[in-house]
Amino acid sequence: MSPSSDYIDIPDSDPLRLDCDKLLAPVRIAYKTYGTLNADKSNAILICHALTLDQYVASEQPVTRKPGWWEAMVGPGKPIDTDRFFIICPNILGGCMGSTGPASLNPNTGRPWGLEFPVITIGDMVDAQVRLIDRLGIDQLFSVVGGSMGGMQVLEWVARHPERVFTAIPIATAAWHSSQNIAFHEVGRQAVMADPDWCQGRYLEFGKVPRNGLAVARMAAHITYLSEEALHRKFGRSLQDLAAKTFSFNADFQVESYLRHQGSTFVDRFDANSYLYITRAMDYFDLAAEHGDVLANAFRGCKTRFCVVSFTSDWLYPTRESREIVQALNAVAANVSFVEIESDKGHDAFLLEEPELFAAIGGFLNAAAAKRGSRRA
Amino acid sequence: MLAPSRPAVHRVDHLLIAEMVRAGSRVLDVGCGDGALLQLLADTKNVDGRGIEVSRERVNACVARGLSVIQGDADRDLADYPDAAFDYAILSLTIQATRYPKSVLENLLRIGHRAIVSFPNFGHWQVRGQLLFTGRMPVTENLPEAWYASPNAHLCTIKDFADLCRVTGAGVERAVAFNLKGQKLGTWLPLTVHNFLGEKAVFMLTRHVLPHRP
Numbered sequence: 001m002s003p004s005s006d007y008i009d010i011p012d013s014d015p016l017r018l019d020c021d022k023l024l025a026p027v028r029i030a031y032k033t034y035g036t037l038n039a040d041k042s043n044a045i046l047i048c049h050a051l052t053l054d055q056y057v058a059s060e061q062p063v064t065r066k067p068g069w070w071e072a073m074v075g076p077g078k079p080i081d082t083d084r085f086f087i088i089c090p091n092i093l094g095g096c097m098g099s100t101g102p103a104s105l106n107p108n109t110g111r112p113w114g115l116e117f118p119v120i121t122i123g124d125m126v127d128a129q130v131r132l133i134d135r136l137g138i139d140q141l142f143s144v145v146g147g148s149m150g151g152m153q154v155l156e157w158v159a160r161h162p163e164r165v166f167t168a169i170p171i172a173t174a175a176w177h178s179s180q181n182i183a184f185h186e187v188g189r190q191a192v193m194a195d196p197d198w199c200q201g202r203y204l205e206f207g208k209v210p211r212n213g214l215a216v217a218r219m220a221a222h223i224t225y226l227s228e229e230a231l232h233r234k235f236g237r238s239l240q241d242l243a244a245k246t247f248s249f250n251a252d253f254q255v256e257s258y259l260r261h262q263g264s265t266f267v268d269r270f271d272a273n274s275y276l277y278i279t280r281a282m283d284y285f286d287l288a289a290e291h292g293d294v295l296a297n298a299f300r301g302c303k304t305r306f307c308v309v310s311f312t313s314d315w316l317y318p319t320r321e322s323r324e325i326v327q328a329l330n331a332v333a334a335n336v337s338f339v340e341i342e343s344d345k346g347h348d349a350f351l352l353e354e355p356e357l358f359a360a361i362g363g364f365l366n367a368a369a370a371k372r373g374s375r376r377a
Numbered sequence: 378m379l380a381p382s383r384p385a386v387h388r389v390d391h392l393l394i395a396e397m398v399r400a401g402s403r404v405l406d407v408g409c410g411d412g413a414l415l416q417l418l419a420d421t422k423n424v425d426g427r428g429i430e431v432s433r434e435r436v437n438a439c440v441a442r443g444l445s446v447i448q449g450d451a452d453r454d455l456a457d458y459p460d461a462a463f464d465y466a467i468l469s470l471t472i473q474a475t476r477y478p479k480s481v482l483e484n485l486l487r488i489g490h491r492a493i494v495s496f497p498n499f500g501h502w503q504v505r506g507q508l509l510f511t512g513r514m515p516v517t518e519n520l521p522e523a524w525y526a527s528p529n530a531h532l533c534t535i536k537d538f539a540d541l542c543r544v545t546g547a548g549v550e551r552a553v554a555f556n557l558k559g560q561k562l563g564t565w566l567p568l569t570v571h572n573f574l575g576e577k578a579v580f581m582l583t584r585h586v587l588p589h590r591p
Contacts, residue, residue, distance in 0.1 A: 305445070307440065308447075326447055326449075327454075327457045330447075330454070330457040330458050331457055331458070331459060332459070333458065333459055333462035333463070335425070335427065335445050336427075336445065336447060337439075337440045337444070337445045337446055337447060338436070338446075338447035338448055338449075339433075339436055339437045339440050339448065340433055340436075340448055341437070342433065356437050359437070359441035360437055360440045360441050362441070363440055363441035363442055363443050364440055364441075364443065366443055367442075367443025367444070368443075370443070
């Protein structure tokens with residue numbers, strides 16, 4: 001448990017009913033908040049984090065000591081302005097930064113859950129967040145915002161609780177996980193499971209960590225977050241502190257050294273089994289399948305105002321997948337804005353300094369706030 | 378992050394459309410450009426407005442101004458919308474740049490209870506004169522680009538457009554032509570005069586054809 005987070009506990013008396021039909025309790029959900037909740041509790045924005053991120057959206061991450069992962073977007077005077085809005089960012093169910101996940105203790109056995117932890121879904125993550133929002137006494141969120149897997153949670157929030165979401169901002173995401181994305185995840189999971197230190201998922205009991213497997217998983221995944229152009233610009237074929245090739249399998253190339261660094265630092269802050277469970281939840285995500293194979297059914301009748309965002313060089317969640325969401329929203333005449341941001345930085349662009357993205361989201365939120373103001377007046 | 382205030386100079390066709398549209402209605406502006414019409418309709422008629430625009434930069438600028446706009450294309454994306462989703466489906470100075478004007482118009486009439494279409498009139502005397510006397514494709518204020526640089530693919534005259542309305546079974550509720558000075562031409566003038574003096578025209582259409590008398 002990270003001491004710098006708040007948390008709620010979901011008690012045995014009121015367990016989460018998971019999509020796999022199992023009951024889960026007790027469950028702890030750790031979260032951070034920024035800004036102040038106003039008197040009528042109408043200024044709350046829920047930020048849903050991506051696969052390997054956490055609740056430290058706009059403050060220092062206690063393990064890495066790095067700034068919050070979205071400080072460019074969230075803060076005083078930023079597009080998601082903490083002077084105006086009350087920001088809530090929970091660590092997802094299944095995560096490893098204070099919320100209940102496979103590294104937590106299984107109350108039935110007194111040992112870490114490991115692979116006995118039930119397989120969870122994006123919908124289960126949302127249900128856990130609903131408990132948090134209930135506990136905070138908030139009826140309707142002014143906005144639910146998230147990129148990548150966070151965007152899947154945004155879509156699921158609207159599908160399950162349309163009346164509780166005034167605006168929704170799904171960024172660099174899709175309504176279902178593509179075959180290619182499932183394939184990349186499977187490579188990552190197999191790398192973890194092939195590490196002997198994984199110990200069939202019971203590494204915590206043996207005081208081990210499948211460092212190599214998890215690092216390889218992260219290295220493979222990290223490539224998918226970038227673009228060929230960005231990699232080329234950043235590294236090209238440059239050698240790492242070398243005048244010539246070493247004719248060995250050392251990290252001669254800068255790009256190799258960079259990936260190895262990404263892999264090893266990731267292992268220090270992330271639980272291997274969490275990685276398995278969360279990637280699985282993403283693979284299972286298919287909002288159309290949950291609604292009779294018609295994505296539009298997920299949004300029928302919803303009054304939520306949408307701002308869908310994609311990036312030109314994102315090949316993990318390409319623009320055409322965002323366009324599918326937009327088409328489904330148009331099919332039910334929902335209120336939707338859709339911007340494609342020109343960027344060569346790949347999927348990770350949503351986390352980076354992208355002025356067009358900031359302008360779109362800031363403008364969208366301002367207009368929505370004005371709309372809600374006039375409706376109430 | 379508030380949108381910069383814009384000069385209150387509005388296009389005459391926009392002002393006419395704003396006059397035609399009922400307050401508080403649901404409006405889709407196809408080819409909404411920089412969002413000037415949507416903004417005008419939001420400011421003066423409190424409409425629930427949406428836009429479609431092909432240019433990514435313009436879309437992003439519209440969204441940053443707080444307008445509900447998606448990047449899309451009149452030829453491709455209108456098919457996604459359900460029947461009668463809007464009170465008005467507007468196509469302002471865009472139909473001449475579409476690939477399939479007839480199916481675009483049919484979609485507008487399907488999506489909106491009413492369609493409002495404005496277009497540059499290729500029958501205007503200036504256009505006719507330029508073609509007749511110079512032997513070259515006309516370049517005017519409404520048609521500013523050279524033929525090879527123009528996005529316009531299907532230019533038409535007011536008479537041509539009236540024919541298309543008949544072919545698609547659209548009922549013309551109102552048709553207004555503007556002269557070079559932006560003044561409305563008198564409705565008592567015959568169609569031929571509108572077609573000669575009108576620089577651009579605005580049609581308000583319904584999908585219901587008025588019953589024919591044999």
